[in-house]
Amino acid sequence: MMATPILQISGLTMDFGGIRALNRLDLEVHAGEIVALIGPNGAGKTTFFNCLTGIYTPTAGEILLTPPGSTKNVSLKGLKPNHVTEKGLARTFQNIRLFSQMTVLENVMIGRHCRTKAFILGAILRNAATRREERQIVEMSYAILDKVGLAHLANEFARNLPYGAQRRLEIARALATEPFLLLLDEPAAGMNPQETQELDRLIKEISTDGHSILLIEHDMKLVMSLSDRIFVMDYGKKIAQGKPSEIRSNPAVIKAYLGEDVDA
Amino acid sequence: MKLMRSKKILAAAAIMMLAFSAPVAGMAADTIKFGVAGAHSGDLASYGLPTVNAAKLVIDQVNAKGGINGKKIELLIEDDVCKPEVATNTATKLVSQGAEVVLGHICSGATKSALPIYTNANILVMSPSATNPDLTYSGEYPNFFRTIAPDDMQAKVDVDYALDKLGHTKIAVIHDKGDYGKGFAEFAKSFVEKSGKAEVVLFEGVTPGAVDYSAIVQKIKKSGAQAVIFGGYHPEAAKIVGMIKKKRLKVDFLSDDGVKDDTFIKVAGADAEGVYASGPKDTTGNPLSKAAFAEHKKVFNADAGAFFENAYTATLAMVNAIEKAGSTDLAALKKALQTEKVDTPLGNIYFDDKGDAVGIGFSVYQVQNGAFVEMK
């Protein structure tokens, strides 16, 4: 018997008015895994992420999160995004959503928000505890930036970074919240092959550090290189799942990607 | 190099700060400084600007005749937007500039906040339009005078007229939510209630500047009121009487000094016919009043506007007091104001020890054929 999966999704359904964007999805992620979620445009992948992270409240279904090494699970359904993050699940965005008027370092420092405490009085008095906390935030943020290779740009404005660096900064910001499960929404979109290669390395490194990763990606080369398992979605439904080698030869997947009408 | 430049700029900044703080004007001893304060911009400008014109007219005449006791009068005109906090700045500015007497302020609120500053500097203040009773009754402002009747006196005249002369028993009291209108309305309400002869069937405020008053008129109609006593200014009064006519409502409309203004008749036109308003006695027959309005028309080529006569009277009274007292010393001025009678557009007046004008007299007017006619 395997250990309890850290993320367990069953029957997840999301309706927008009359449109069913997600149709009874089941999915599991185990500790230490890199799982990819692929599918044609409009398949509902980002909606799936939004349901997971509390931006949408799913119509039906259950999302259970079990921290590694623990047996107690928590339901994420109906939780606000910030509580989801507190529970240990962080994400990046497909359309980069950095805080553009803040520096690179501050963007990462924001990620530390839910793991720190200082409040109004602490901010005003700047007592020893607050100073210590701030110091720790800065040091840790620098360390994370160093990991993604942006430490030397720490005091630049986020908006001035090149595209690839912005994507990496999004990852750094998410890592700062100390997630055990990281959701990456098309992290390689718009990157050139060299940047993608660096990203490949970075994600593997993050994985070795003990983070589990669930990612949406269109770059098949990257997906095949990274993933332990792959889920394929189309029209809000799961159409296939399995190891990269199995997915590569799955006829349903090929059909979906080639755009053939399955029902016809 | 860099540092030197910044030092220069710092020095420049410092000099600028000093320049700001330098006294605005030197004290020229050969003129009498006459302050005029009130709302000269913003929504209430139409009540403040006529006072400026009145002061200009009177002072120009005085200066043309060689001034008072050989001294020319210099006007210091300051805007207070009818806001208490601006009025304190206005007042300190006038005091700093050496104003020796002040005509103003226009609104009771602004006057109240400004008065302590003048009181402290022993400067005579005379308002053409601040009607709040406390201003004179409380005794806190010995330097304050006015040429308009306080709210309670105006209200008493209106209520007596409605109850005794017109014999109404159901009165609706409406006001414009302003310090003048509401103050007046509250007195009117209490006088009606105290009289025992009539009841107040409606007591409500309307929002000045609202686009439509038909709902409140319907409510007046439903209340069964025989008369409406309105506290406020002429623009709202004109709108309400217009609506009353439109809704075919038969009620008498009585109002205060803020409505007894020719602009009211001009704006309300035919709707104004039959409206009662209380105001200072006997002005249309007064040659001084005629002359004042004619002068205004000649100089400014426009109608005078609200409180013009009161302001004209106040200016004359103050000029006369300065002349008789021979100085602008507060005690001397007070004595002159209280003892020396002066001819004004509002009649031959002097002031009582509280600061209210005596001799203006107060009566009720009715609009008949496009003019205010005094009701005997």
Added chain:
Amino acid sequence: MAACFRFFFRDPGMDYFIELFCSGLTRGAIYALIALGYTMVYGIIGLINFAHGEIYMIGAFTAFIVATVLSIYGFPLLAIVILAGFAAVIWSSAYGYTVEKIAYRPLRHAPRLSPLISAIGMSIFLQNYVLLAQTSNFLPFPELIPEFAFMEPIAHIVGSTDIVILITTAVIMLILTIVIKGTKVGKAMRATSQDRTMAMLVGINVNRIISATFIIGSALAAVGGLLIASHIGQINFYIGFLAGIKAFTAAVLGGIGSIPGAVLGGLVLGLTESFATGYVSSDYEDVFAFSLLVLILIFKPSGLLGKAETKKV
């Protein structure tokens, strides 16, 4: 219309209700007329055009000046009404166009709040401009719409001005809706409001469309100015500010950016105020109006007919 109601309901309570209802409709239609301009401008450039109330005031003033001059020179009433209306529309549009060009166009790519402050500055400027150029006093606005004889039996409930205002508002709303749905300009407007860059790419002259929006909005304000001033019977330089705030409230209430929304918002606001005055107290009519706004926005954060903002993640 109301006469029929009266025939059926002899109950005085019902009478009072109908009277208040009619008052509310008129008031609401007035708000709606001004709100249409707000909503159009907001829909297209996302700006709360605080100077819109002043454009309305300038329209009323122009109509006043032209009407008075013509009546002094002895023109017949019909000619006065048409010419005054025409002049009000021309000059209001000209002011709207100029204000946009001076105070908003240079700020097209500025931070979001800058045009708002510019608009507040413009509003203060225009108020004081009229104050100085004309007078601070209230002026009598000539009655341009005579009391129709056939209305006499119900004149105590609805006057002819009320009817004209109601009909005008309805007609304008219809025309606007048709223009925006059906014509080329309307399509270009919708395109510009949805995505300015895309509109530019497909060959729409965005600046011209924005100007057109200001011109149409201002023309509506002028019509409103003329009718409302004629209804109230007086004008001064400050009437635009207060009416503007209420109209803006109406526009938001109905869902800012939506033409039927502005009209609905205006009517809801007008009726609320009228009933609040009639059944509670006019002391608190504005408190009711704003409380209603808050309540509606809490339950429908985009207003009554506004499109819900879709969260694009």
Added chain:
Amino acid sequence: MLGFKEIKNGLLVSLWFVFLTFPLMVVKVDPVERIVRWRWENSLYVAIGTFAVFLLVKIIIQRRSRNAAVDKEAEQKKESFIHRVLASPRQKFTLIALLLAVAIVFPLFSSSYQTNVMTTALMYVVLGLGLNIVVGMAGLLDLGYVAFYAVGAYSYALLNHHFDLGFWAVLPIGGGLAAIFGILLGFPVLRLRGDYLAIVTLGFGEIIRLVLENWSEFSKGPSGISNISRPGLFGIEFGLDGAIIYIYYLMIVFMIVTIFIVNRLQDSRLGRAWIALREDEIACQAMGIDKRKTKLVAFSLGAFWAGIIGVVFAAKTTFINPASFTFLESAIILAIVVLGGMGSIVGVIFGALILILLPEYLRALSEYRMLAFGAILVAMMVFRPQGLISNIRRTYHSDKKFPSPTQQ
């Protein structure tokens, strides 16, 4: 320098303005006397004036664009002058010390009027800094800020009137009550965004004013509350001139404390959360920030300062009525924040000094005062839409060194 084309355009523009201003500037009617006056001379003034302004603006724009390349560097230098001064500790302290010295001696050789006006300006500095938390940092457009100011002012006025409570006792009460009102307002509007929030806050401001105006039993209505005590100092009462100077120094202290606190808030965990909230609400929540709590804290802290200054306001004017708390007041405070540069503390200080002192010193223009004020507001926005002084973010450094990776 100016070609034929500009002259022609200038003529066309002035012609347009002559047309535009024709009915209002030229015709003046007296509807009752039935007289029309044609003031043609005004058309001439308009034509000349517009032409001159047009050419002036053209020259400025031409010079700007011609020297664009050269200017850019200079521009950047100029823009960052304040920043450079602030960045260098020595210059910063010289500047602060100098300003402080000027501020301290200011009332000693200026009239009460000057001191009074300066006090008003300082009050608006603090109000601006308070609103800056809400609008500038947290990005919540609040058009009803004046409501909290009113809450503070009425707290002091009423408590002083009924219970004879002193200034210092009410100061925290006023601030606290305003903060509670901030939370009360904050709750229902949490879901609203952008301009919907703006109109609801505007409505809230109006509601507070209307209640104060109409609920006479509570607030004495429009006739206001007079004879509010001026602040004392350990039981010492001042005369009028003394009180003016005392309140001035009080405001200097308040301003310094406020700057100190706001500065610290800005660079704290909370301040970062506000700015993140302003930048992107969704990303902000996804990073684990509690949107509700962060917004409510912003509202209540902003309101707190408005309440404090409200108390000072009541004590300074000794009389208050609802006329002081109109929408225009909120608009002016907002203008201070936007004009100064959203989120920038130094900017807000400059903005307040300009916008409050300007109308006072424009008094020389008498009736053209507010006209000029409106025009200047527009002009400042058109020529400097981002505000006078843009915000600078604090930089942090690690103990470790992270060298820039050498390019491969």
